[in-house]
Amino acid sequence: MAAADTAAMNTSSLSVALITETFPPEINGVANTLGRLADGLRARGHRIQLVRPRQGCDQGRGHDEQLLLTRGWPLPGYPGLQWGQSSMHKLLRSWQRQRPDVLYIATEGPLGFSALRAARRLQIPVVSGFHTNFQQYTGHYGVGLLTRALTNYLRWFHNRSQMTLVPSVSQQIELQRRGFERLELLARGVDSQLFHPARRCDQLRASWGLQEGDIAILHVGRLAAEKNLALLSKSFQALQQTHPQRQLKLILVGDGPQRASLQQQLPDAVFCGLQRGEELAAHYASGDLFLFPSLSETFGNVVLEALASGLGVVAFDQAAAAQHIRHGHNGALAGAQDEQGFIQAASDLLNDAEGLRRARLNARQHAAGQGWAAIVELFEQHLRSAMQPLAELPAGRTQH
Template sequence: MPPLSIACVTETYPPEVNGVALTVAQVVEGLRAQGHRVDLVRPWQPADADRPVAADECLRPGWPIPRYAELRMGSPNPLPLLARWRARRPDVVHIATEGPLGWAALQAARRLGLPVCSDFRTNFHQYGAHYGLGWLAGPIEAYLRRFHNRCGRTLVPTEAMRQTLAARGFQRVEVVGRGIDTQRFAPGHRSEALRAAWGVAPHERVMACVGRLAPEKNLDTVLRAYEAARRAQPGLRLLLVGDGPLRPALRARCPDALFAGTQHGEALAAHYASADLFVFASLTETYGNVVPEALASGLPVVAYGQAAAAELVVSGRNGRLAAPGDATAFIDAVIQVLGDEAGRQAMADAARRSVEARGWGTVVARIARLLAEEAGPAVGPRRPAGSLGATLPG
């Protein structure tokens, strides 16, 4: 495949810590490693104050997202992108997030007649229910549908997500999957010294959950499962890796839990591998990168049967699944896994094997092929230049 010139637009990128930022970085770095030129467009971050801006970066003004102060929304102004892409026209625009900056990129690309691919990465319309904004779910979903249907195609991580979006009127949706760094996340990173620092004896078990400590992660179910399992295993410990607005309330409710805060790189890998079971009760994920990370680290996973868990976890083999929203079944699954040590160990061995072949190279190559197809003849009729602004909010 000839090298592509790709403009990649994202509202979040490392050093910000979240699944979207880390996944987009894997794709950008992977495309560059495969010889493609990627011009990265993202909001300015405080960490940028101490470093020069690279020629292949376009930093736009950004503002903190309410209740997510560590994340930023980009400017909705399309004019700088129009000027940048007129000066150096990309073959294709890849929009990773659907926020104000993504909208500006879509508007600019359509005015210039540039082909566009988008990612559907975050269920914004579902998050509102956890912040008293459930009444906005309909308008937000309508916006997302209009946004993505104005792109040549929309990329999603699972077949279940493709079917869900198609049933809601989203068009030209394609599955690309997600990769996992099996070198970074591996059982070999288990640290007895770290477990000793947690105050955990060799025979005691650690139940881990990694992610933002926020309402949309459904941590009440995690704590209920821990409390129920601990009645049978008094030495069980709960490890929460991450930070967020619920931390004070969670600490007050469960003072004996291990609050590790946000972890990165080798430290994050060690926290995964030093646990014995991974639990994930979120019902708002489009994928959930923590699931394959836990499996690669050799942890059985208990989760609801949706998103990444539905694709990767086989009940009784490398973890257990509960029907989405069935908290009783979720809690019972945790108790079952922790109550059978031989079975838990067999699941741990199978967990690693179940994701060993899911490297990022294959996923990035598929994304590059889809972008190349979009960069060729236009798919479907294009709306007249300038018409987008009348249909999407400015």
């Protein structure tokens, strides 16, 4: 390709089809990430066609050039969400009328599979995203025998795209070990103006039953088995025992299938349910210590949101925490699977008031530099790279 053609390609607007089962206003890390990427591409002058299952809020809504709705099935454990059905013929008709330059497939279910097939038939380049460790969820839901089969399918699926974007170095290493090919890093950002220590709210803390000097121990996320919430409960109870002189309150923001059982186990905890926007930001900023015991994350957007809100974050040394936390500087880390190390890290932060104060200041300072603009720009570069002719792809990057 001539230099002039390359320059034109790097400045021309793209037509991108984004295929996903979840998207804002749904509340989860994948939806948040995709909303940011789509908005960022539009702001850079690109055209986005969103392809997703029809949800309950879409009653009476029709298709347009920017939205293609497909049929779906109810998704167990996720009330109100739909699992996209295979829609190959609908996709073929749409993309034959208005051909995208490139596809970004964010979910690997029947809808994503049909998009992959349609793209191969029409010879449209595909970038896939590895957003969720579904292969790790099987053990939490009593179907551990499916782990190997699901891993094999995910590897087969992603290896048929031009590249797969992963959010963290630890995820990249793990997938490479399992035979996934052509992996590229695309981290996550945070809106550090929304998530800000200045949103701390004394009235909100008072509603939680806290007075000045009391400690709000916060967790934000889906209340589900794959989030390792048994450790959250164990950690809080251990902190109460080792710090009897402190008034500690556990605050849980989010909802999910384990909420009822957690409310029985933790009768004194405050369950705030789902929160959005400025209300969510106020909940973060009104906390003091953030416990994130999950071991199943590909990234963990809530870690960055907690750091931006100026919290002392305790997490395992993987995914977002591994990339953004320096132990003892802006948070605390424990080795993967080291439950006692996790509890000890939280206890150490509570023991050292000055250390916790410094960690919270450093957390905010670090997260303030993790905006979305550079990530969207890199996303665009990855999409353009996938559009290169086969002859110009780097060694080993071939279509399947």
